[in-house]
Amino acid sequence: MLDTLKTLTGAGLISLAPFAASADPVSVDDFDLAPRIAEKIAAGEALNIMVSYHDVSNEFAPFVKQGVERADEELNVKAHFIGPVGADADGQISEIETLLGDMDGLAISAVSTDALSPLINRVIKAGIPVISYNTDNPGSDRLVFAGQDLVQSGRDAGEQMADVLGGEGRVMITTIDAAAQWSLDREGGAREALEAYDGIEVVRTLNTGTDPQEIYAAIENAMLSDPGITGILSLECCSTPAAGEWVQRNNQTGKIKVVGFDLLDQTVDLVSEGVIQVTIDQAPARQGYEAVNLLNQFLTGEEIDDVDTGVGIYTPENIEEAM
Numbered sequence: 001m002l003d004t005l006k007t008l009t010g011a012g013l014i015s016l017a018p019f020a021a022s023a024d025p026v027s028v029d030d031f032d033l034a035p036r037i038a039e040k041i042a043a044g045e046a047l048n049i050m051v052s053y054h055d056v057s058n059e060f061a062p063f064v065k066q067g068v069e070r071a072d073e074e075l076n077v078k079a080h081f082i083g084p085v086g087a088d089a090d091g092q093i094s095e096i097e098t099l100l101g102d103m104d105g106l107a108i109s110a111v112s113t114d115a116l117s118p119l120i121n122r123v124i125k126a127g128i129p130v131i132s133y134n135t136d137n138p139g140s141d142r143l144v145f146a147g148q149d150l151v152q153s154g155r156d157a158g159e160q161m162a163d164v165l166g167g168e169g170r171v172m173i174t175t176i177d178a179a180a181q182w183s184l185d186r187e188g189g190a191r192e193a194l195e196a197y198d199g200i201e202v203v204r205t206l207n208t209g210t211d212p213q214e215i216y217a218a219i220e221n222a223m224l225s226d227p228g229i230t231g232i233l234s235l236e237c238c239s240t241p242a243a244g245e246w247v248q249r250n251n252q253t254g255k256i257k258v259v260g261f262d263l264l265d266q267t268v269d270l271v272s273e274g275v276i277q278v279t280i281d282q283a284p285a286r287q288g289y290e291a292v293n294l295l296n297q298f299l300t301g302e303e304i305d306d307v308d309t310g311v312g313i314y315t316p317e318n319i320e321e322a323m
Contacts, residue, residue: 056082
């Protein structure tokens with residue numbers, strides 16, 4: 001069983017905690033499908049599945065795209081990876097609206113849950129099935145969600161931070177978009193876990209922005225202004241290697257602990273060198289694949305439900321599995 005879970009979620013799997021799933025599996029039999037889509041299904045034509053990601057320019061996006069491309073090759077669909085350059089809610093909305101007449105299903109990782117929920121509901125009303133992936137829109141009419149339980153992964157990150165600090169220290173949380181729902185969810189989980197340790201203080205949440213140079217500069221300035229920080233907990237892919245790079249450049253390896261997310265090449269290298277103590281994988285390629293697969297299953301008559309892509313925890317002891 002463990003080998004199966006490792007195959008699905010990454011060889012460094014520590015936990016596969018369940019999250020709140022849809023109340024019941026959903027079926028196309030209970031969905032008011034657009035006639036043009038029903039006709040394509042009846043004719044056996046390949047369906048156009050649009051997979052909208054909230055920022056195709058960030059370093060996490062290519063991993064998601066790999067899964068989408070795999071689904072395009074393996075399933076009887078035409079899968080398209082789309083999305084704005086930069087976290088632009090208006091750009092994401094505009095692109096989806098432009099493609100409405102061509103899409104037979106939409107998977108969306110939203111820039112903003114508030115901004116995108118009305119659009120999701122309009123797409124559903126147009127008879128086009130919509131699921132969310134990577135970042136959820138539980139307040140919308142989306143059918144199901146495929147991705148990591150963000151609150152739980154934040155708790156796991158907080159627990160890992162507390163462990164490497166030995167239960168004592170001053171922690172800075174970093175994120176490329178502090179206002180995004182995914183960041184708020186993950187931060188909430190991290191803070192919840194860290195609050196259980198009387199010896200740990202969360203001193204601030206640093207919003208770094210998305211530009212790589214600005215991320216590093218923001219971390220550098222924050223560390224210079226508060227040299228008492230002993231732990232950096234990154235909530236995503238891109239401030240994790242920047243935090244590790246700052247630690248390495250300033251000869252703080254082992255003195256300032258870093259816990260973060262994802263398996264970018266630089267992150268993997270820094271974990272293998274012991275600069276970053278823990279990084280948490282969220283199986284982005286699987287998220288991209290499941291985004292397409294769930295819609296294909298739904299449109300071809302299968303019941304679908306939420307898919308939890310799990311929490312893969314990597315340390316210097318097991319990072320070779322990711323390399």
